[in-house]
Structures are given as structure tokens and as C-alpha cells.
Amino acid sequence: MAYKITVIPGDGIGKEITDAAVKVLKKTDEKFQLGLSYTYKDAGGTAYDKFGTPLPDDTVVACKASDGVLFGAVGGDKWDGVEPSLRPEKAILGLRKQLGLYANLRPVKVADALVEYSPLKPELAKGVDLVIVRELIGGIYFGDKCESEQYKGSERAWDLENYSVPEVERITKLAFETAKLRRGKVTSVDKANVLATSRLWRRTTAEVAKGYPEVALNNLYVDNCAMQLAIRPAQFDVIVTGNLFGDILSDEAAVVGGSIGILPSASIGTDTSLYEPIHGSAPDIAGKGIANPMGTVLSAAMLLRYSLHEEAAAKAIEAAVDQALADGYRTADLYKDGFQRVSTDEMADVICERI
Amino acid sequence: MAYKITVIPGDGIGKEITDAAVKVLKKTDEKFQLGLSYTYKDAGGTAYDKFGTPLPDDTVVACKASDGVLFGAVGGDKWDGVEPSLRPEKAILGLRKQLGLYANLRPVKVADALVEYSPLKPELAKGVDLVIVRELIGGIYFGDKCESEQYKGSERAWDLENYSVPEVERITKLAFETAKLRRGKVTSVDKANVLATSRLWRRTTAEVAKGYPEVALNNLYVDNCAMQLAIRPAQFDVIVTGNLFGDILSDEAAVVGGSIGILPSASIGTDTSLYEPIHGSAPDIAGKGIANPMGTVLSAAMLLRYSLHEEAAAKAIEAAVDQALADGYRTADLYKDGFQRVSTDEMADVICERI
Ligand SMILES: CC(C)[C@H](C(=O)O)[C@@H](O)C(=O)O
Ligand SMILES: CC(C)[C@H](C(=O)O)[C@@H](O)C(=O)O
Numbered sequence: 001m002a003y004k005i006t007v008i009p010g011d012g013i014g015k016e017i018t019d020a021a022v023k024v025l026k027k028t029d030e031k032f033q034l035g036l037s038y039t040y041k042d043a044g045g046t047a048y049d050k051f052g053t054p055l056p057d058d059t060v061v062a063c064k065a066s067d068g069v070l071f072g073a074v075g076g077d078k079w080d081g082v083e084p085s086l087r088p089e090k091a092i093l094g095l096r097k098q099l100g101l102y103a104n105l106r107p108v109k110v111a112d113a114l115v116e117y118s119p120l121k122p123e124l125a126k127g128v129d130l131v132i133v134r135e136l137i138g139g140i141y142f143g144d145k146c147e148s149e150q151y152k153g154s155e156r157a158w159d160l161e162n163y164s165v166p167e168v169e170r171i172t173k174l175a176f177e178t179a180k181l182r183r184g185k186v187t188s189v190d191k192a193n194v195l196a197t198s199r200l201w202r203r204t205t206a207e208v209a210k211g212y213p214e215v216a217l218n219n220l221y222v223d224n225c226a227m228q229l230a231i232r233p234a235q236f237d238v239i240v241t242g243n244l245f246g247d248i249l250s251d252e253a254a255v256v257g258g259s260i261g262i263l264p265s266a267s268i269g270t271d272t273s274l275y276e277p278i279h280g281s282a283p284d285i286a287g288k289g290i291a292n293p294m295g296t297v298l299s300a301a302m303l304l305r306y307s308l309h310e311e312a313a314a315k316a317i318e319a320a321v322d323q324a325l326a327d328g329y330r331t332a333d334l335y336k337d338g339f340q341r342v343s344t345d346e347m348a349d350v351i352c353e354r355i
Numbered sequence: 356m357a358y359k360i361t362v363i364p365g366d367g368i369g370k371e372i373t374d375a376a377v378k379v380l381k382k383t384d385e386k387f388q389l390g391l392s393y394t395y396k397d398a399g400g401t402a403y404d405k406f407g408t409p410l411p412d413d414t415v416v417a418c419k420a421s422d423g424v425l426f427g428a429v430g431g432d433k434w435d436g437v438e439p440s441l442r443p444e445k446a447i448l449g450l451r452k453q454l455g456l457y458a459n460l461r462p463v464k465v466a467d468a469l470v471e472y473s474p475l476k477p478e479l480a481k482g483v484d485l486v487i488v489r490e491l492i493g494g495i496y497f498g499d500k501c502e503s504e505q506y507k508g509s510e511r512a513w514d515l516e517n518y519s520v521p522e523v524e525r526i527t528k529l530a531f532e533t534a535k536l537r538r539g540k541v542t543s544v545d546k547a548n549v550l551a552t553s554r555l556w557r558r559t560t561a562e563v564a565k566g567y568p569e570v571a572l573n574n575l576y577v578d579n580c581a582m583q584l585a586i587r588p589a590q591f592d593v594i595v596t597g598n599l600f601g602d603i604l605s606d607e608a609a610v611v612g613g614s615i616g617i618l619p620s621a622s623i624g625t626d627t628s629l630y631e632p633i634h635g636s637a638p639d640i641a642g643k644g645i646a647n648p649m650g651t652v653l654s655a656a657m658l659l660r661y662s663l664h665e666e667a668a669a670k671a672i673e674a675a676v677d678q679a680l681a682d683g684y685r686t687a688d689l690y691k692d693g694f695q696r697v698s699t700d701e702m703a704d705v706i707c708e709r710i
């Protein structure tokens with residue numbers, strides 16, 4: 001076997017959507033002779049129930065030994081009572097840190113067939129095609145923190161936002177490289193009128209930009225970016241930003257298309273990378289076979305592109321998904337009169353037929 | 356004279372929009388016999404040019420001695436080269452800190468006459484009526500910061516996010532009080548799955564909520580809130596959050612109506628409060644008499660309500676603005692075929708006639 005993929009279904013709808021994506025991967029493998037093999041591992045609440053930890057070592061070891069990780073989703077009310085350090089989402093924060101997944105790539109493309117699902121007026125949603133490049137293992141997420149201390153006579157808590165020059169260089173270089181293969185525009189987002197960390201970020205980005213004369217850089221304050229995404233998202237090509245701003249802006253950008261069930265993401269590591277849909281584990285519909293598998297299927301396509309460098313196979317999957325939508329197939333989340341309603345598994349078949 | 360108002364026109368269109376608002380205040384004063392007097396002071400780039408500082412002491416003293424401050428806008432490319440600590444926006448950060456303006460109230464209401472200006476589909480924009488209550492003198496804005504230090508072999512910068520229990524109590528109490536006079540719903544926004552500061556915020560908010568059994572509290576992560584504002588803003592009544600999240604979310608929420616020129620804000624202090632439109636100083640159109648004065652006029656109405664407790668006079672201004680829009684008067688920013696185009700000053704007259 002040429003390529004080893006670790007599959008982590010996780011919780012809720014995680015199993016059914018990763019099953020669907022693996023079905024599509026197998027069909028793609030047949031056609032392109034990729035030689036894929038699959039190892040299944042646990043994470044999240046499911047892992048906590050079985051092993052008392054949301055991220056077993058065994059899972060991390062398997063991920064490190066593989067060529068790419070396909071991740072479903074984790075979380076659910078069921079584990080609300082669990083102590084914070086053992087909650088399902090710690091699996092995803094732990095994987096990011098332990099695999100060194102320093103960059104999260106979130107493409108948001110509004111397919112013509114789906115413009116009508118956008119909360120925006122059609123003329124504003126049409127043609128949106130952007131990628132958010134979010135730093136994923138630095139900033140205030142992983143800075144020192146204090147849950148409670150006495151300070152000037154009262155109780156306070158704190159978190160340290162911080163970035164080093166090498167951290168900013170690494171993520172902005174990836175953004176410039178990404179822009180080179182796209183429309184050549186990078187928007188770096190910060191709050192340099194208030195934060196010292198943002199001023200270092202802006203200085204460093206300007207230095208990195210010198211190495212990419214063919215790419216245009218502009219800087220935007222995060223509040224302004226939040227506005228612009230809401231009124232004219234089509235203006236953006238590549239947006240690069242820190243961990244916290246990236247968390248907020250990628251979710252805001254994700255809904256521009258009105259169909260978050262179809263959006264993929266890639267978390268790039270120096271060694272192994274991880275691919276997952278941007279939606280959650282949706283425990284309320286788990287096991288019903290109605291979840292939209294397209295976000296996971298397109299994540300699998302990103303795995304083929306970025307981790308295996310199998311561009312033709314990646315494109316084949318993306319084209320098949322577009323075709324399935326253009327042919328009128330819809331899972332429950334996007335179903336409307338006049339379309340063909342299909343289950344999670346049937347959608348996988350519909351996509352496979354088009355590969 | 357019964358009430359002293361400090362007027363700070365600031366930079367760019369600041370002069371013409373505060374002139375328009377004072378005209379409306381004078382008409383309101385005639386009708387309601389309020390006894391208003393006005394003192395004009397400088398701030399921003401204009402103050403820097405005259406006095407070498409964006410916030411002269413004299414301005415702060417006048418603000419403190421008055422019953423309310425009406426602020427235009429500050430900033431402009433002209434001062435881009437000025438050293439960071441003397442830039443125009445330092446005037447606004449300085450006033451916040453020196454006047455103790457701990458809460459920023461940003462109402463976003465989409466008038467029926469303006470639904471068509473929203474970037475959202477009309478059915479999503481219709482009926483939006485929310486207020487964001489943003490903490491304004493704490494958090495990462497005013498925490499310790501470091502522009503540059505050597506750390507583990509490389510250069511880094513940092514900023515300290517932090518909140519104390521009394522700070523959170525003060526702002527959330529104001530949010531609950533605000534909700535009591537509205538639809539009785541508070542949404543507290545944080546990132547408690549990642550930040551220690553947010554966990555203290557959430558704990559404290561839950562305590563404060565016990566004192567308001569008639570108000571419903573729910574907690575939302577900031578990324579989810581950014582999504583919800585973009586897809587279903589009408590679900591919100593009062594949103595309360597920290598300084599940085601508030602900065603981002605209030606600007607995102609502001610564009611929901613598609614006409615930021617009409618949005619006011621109030622920055623509430625323990626003593627004096629400050630009122631300003633949410634838009635900037637727009638140097639490109641300054642002096643042309645085409646700026647929309649409605650955001651400033653409605654800020655003046657908030658001044659009458661919150662600082663002078665002249666509710667009837669405040670309502671009269673708000674009703675006059677609504678009527679001017681319903682009667683089809685539009686400044687350049689909102690002008691479309693079939694409407695009556697008016698200048699900044701003419702719009703002030705149109706509003707005055709309706710008081
Ligand atoms: C679950 C949570 C910790 C996570 C984050 O904030 O990074 C999520 O919101 C995401 O964006 O993947
Ligand atoms: C000018 C800037 C410092 C300010 C802020 O971030 O608070 C502005 O964006 C605002 O929201 O009033």
C-alpha cells in the first residue's frame with residue numbers, strides 16, 4: 001500500500017460522514033490507483049467513554065505514522081458534565097498541538113447552484129471564492145493563562161496573547177504561497193491600532209511580503225474585516241490571521257454560502273496534516289443517515305491534494321460534488337421542493353457515480 | 356442653563372455632522388425647554404495639529420464638567436505618519452479611560468423603510484432590533500503589553516487579556532438592566548472553551564443573572580455569535596461581551612442594516628457619558644456637505660435619554676428621523692432613484708421640521 005490514512009470518526013454524525021467519505025475515497029482509489037489504506041482510531045467523547053481520555057496516545061501515534069488524517073467531528077451535550085480538561089474538544093486542541101498543525105485552511109466558495117442558500121442577497125454571494133489561513137497552535141489559545149488570582153483587591157483571570165516572529169513568518173509564508181496559486185491577493189488581519197502582538201504581526205508580514213513581489217498585501221483591522229465579510233465577501237482572495245481572530249472570522253465567512261454542511265478544512269502540520277468538515281458533531285441528528293457528507297468528502301479531496309499531492313484525484317472528487325449539486329441531489333439540510341432528496345450514504349453513491 | 360453639553364467635532368466630516376446634530380438639539384430644546392448650552396472642544400488630528408496632542412487636557416476637563424459629550428469622529432490618512440501614541444484614535448481611547456466610559460451601547464435597529472439596504476435577504480433583515488453592550492475600558496485593550504522581547508530564542512510581543520469580577524459585574528448588570536426595558540433576553544458572548552478570562556466572565560455572569568429572574572440569559576461562543584449575527588440577527592435582544600469581542604461583533608452587527616451612517620452609540624461612564632455615531636471621519640467626503648448626519652443626531656437623542664433623562668425629547672428626535680426616512684429624504688450614502696436627495700444641513704432641517 002502506498003498511502004496510510006488514519007480515520008477518526010469521533011462523535012455524533014462523525015461515523016456516518018466519515019463512512020461516506022471513505023466510500024468516495026475507495027472509488028477514487030479504484031480509478032486513480034492510489035493505493036490507500038485506512039486505520040480507524042477514537043477521539044472525543046467516544047474515546048472518553050471507552051478510555052477515560054478524549055485523546056488516547058494510541059490515536060496520536062497512529063496519526064503521526066500516517067500520511068494524512070481524516071477527522072469527523074467531536075462533542076455533544078452528553079459530555080457537558082465532564083471536567084474541562086477531559087471534554088471532547090480537548091481532542092481537537094490536543095491533536096493540533098501534538099501534530100504541530102500550525103495552519104488551518106478554510107476555503108469558502110459559493111457554487112452557482114447554491115447561491116440561493118446564502119443569507120446574503122444573490123448579487124453579493126455570487127462569485128465568493130476565498131480562503132482563510134488561520135494560525136492554529138499559537139496566540140492566546142496556547143499562551144499562559146490564570147483561572148483566578150487576587151489582584152488589586154479583587155479576583156481576576158487572564159490569558160496571554162502572544163506571537164513570535166518565526167510563528168508569524170511560518171503562517172504568512174503559507175498564505176503568500178497559497179495566494180500565488182490563486183488570485184495573488186493577501187489580506188492580513190490584525191488589531192495593530194491596539195495590540196502590541198498585532199504590531200509585531202504587521203511588521204513581520206511586511207518583511208515576508210518582500211519575498212513575494214507578485215502578491216499584493218493589504219492590512220485590515222479585525223473589526224473592519226468582520227464588516228467587509230458581511231457586506232462584500234467577494235473582495236477577498238486569501239485572508240491570513242492569528243488563532244483567535246481566525247476562529248471568529250472563519251465561522252463568519254463560513255455562513256456566507258448558507259450551507260456549512262459542504263465546507264471542508266485542512267489543518268496543515270510540518271509532518272502529518274488533518275482534514276475535517278467545518279460543521280460540528282450534530283448529536284441531534286446522529287445515526288439518522290441524514291447528515292450532509294459533502295464537507296467531509298471535500299476534506300478528503302484536500303487530503304489527496306495537500307498530503308498526497310494527488311491533484312487529479314482531488315479535482316475528480318471536487319468535480320463530482322459540484323456535479324451532484326448541479327444534478328439536483330440534496331441532503332436534508334439543503335433540501336427544497338423540486339430537488340432529489342438523498343440520505344448520507346446515497347449522496348456518497350451519487351458522488352461515486354460521478355467520479 | 357440647566358444642562359451643559361461638550362461638543363467635540365473632531366476630524367473629517369466631524370464638523371458638519373455635529374453642526375447638524377446641534378441644530379436638531381436646538382430645535383428640540385425650543386420645543387421641550389431643556390435649557391441646553393454648548394462648549395466646543397478639540398480632539399483627534401485637528402487637536403494634534405493645533406496643540407501637538409490628540410487629547411488636550413482642556414478637552415478632558417470640559418468633558419468632566421459637562422452633563423454629556425457629543426462626539427463627531429476622529430482620524431484620517433493625513434496623520435498616518437504621526438507616532439502611534441499621538442495618533443487621532445488615541446483621543447478616543449484616552450477619553451474612554453479618563454472619563455471611565457466602561458460600557459459602549461450600540462443599538463442596531465433595521466427600520467422597515469431601510470430593509471432594502473441590508474446586504475441580507477429582506478426576510479432576514481426585517482425586524483432586527485438588538486443592542487450590543489460592550490465593555491470598554493478593560494480586557495486586552497488596557498492590559499499590560501510588550502512590543503518586543505527575546506523569548507526562547509526569538510523575538511515576540513504580547514498583550515494581556517484580563518477581567519476582574521467587579522469589572523464583569525458592572526457591565527453585565529448594565530446589560531441585564533437594559534434587557535429589562537426591552538425583550539428580556541441577554542446573550543453573553545465569550546470563548547469559555549479556550550480562555551480562562553472567559554470562564555471567569557461566564558461564572559460571574561451566572562451570579563449576576565440570579566438577581567434578574569425576569570431576564571433570560573444564554574451563553575454563546577464568540578465564533579458561533581459571529582455566525583448567528585450573519586444568518587439570523589433578529590434572534591438577538593441584548594448581547595453583552597468584553598472589549599475585543601465587542602469591537603468585532605458590533606461592527607459586524609452594524610452592517611446588518613446596510614446603512615451605518617444612521618447608527619448611534621453611547622459610551623456610558625460613572626459620571627459623564629459620551630455619544631458618537633459609529634461611522635468614521637470619512638476624510639474623502641469631508642467639507643462636501645454630503646455626509647449623513649443621522650448617526651450623530653440619534654447619538655444626541657441617546658444623550659438626552661441616558662445623560663439628561665429627557666425621554667420625551669429623545670423619542671421626539673428618534674420619531675423625526677424615522678419620519679424623515681419614511682418621507683423619502685436621503686443623503687448621498689442612501690440615495691436611490693425615486694427619493695429626495697438632501698445635503699447634510701438640509702437633512703438637519705428636514706428632521707427639525709418633524710420635531
Ligand atoms: C472547539 C474549539 C476549541 C475550536 C476552536 O476555537 O479552535 C473550534 O471553534 C474551531 O474553530 O475548530
Ligand atoms: C479606533 C479603535 C481603537 C476603536 C476600538 O477598537 O475600540 C474603534 O474600532 C471602535 O470600535 O471604537
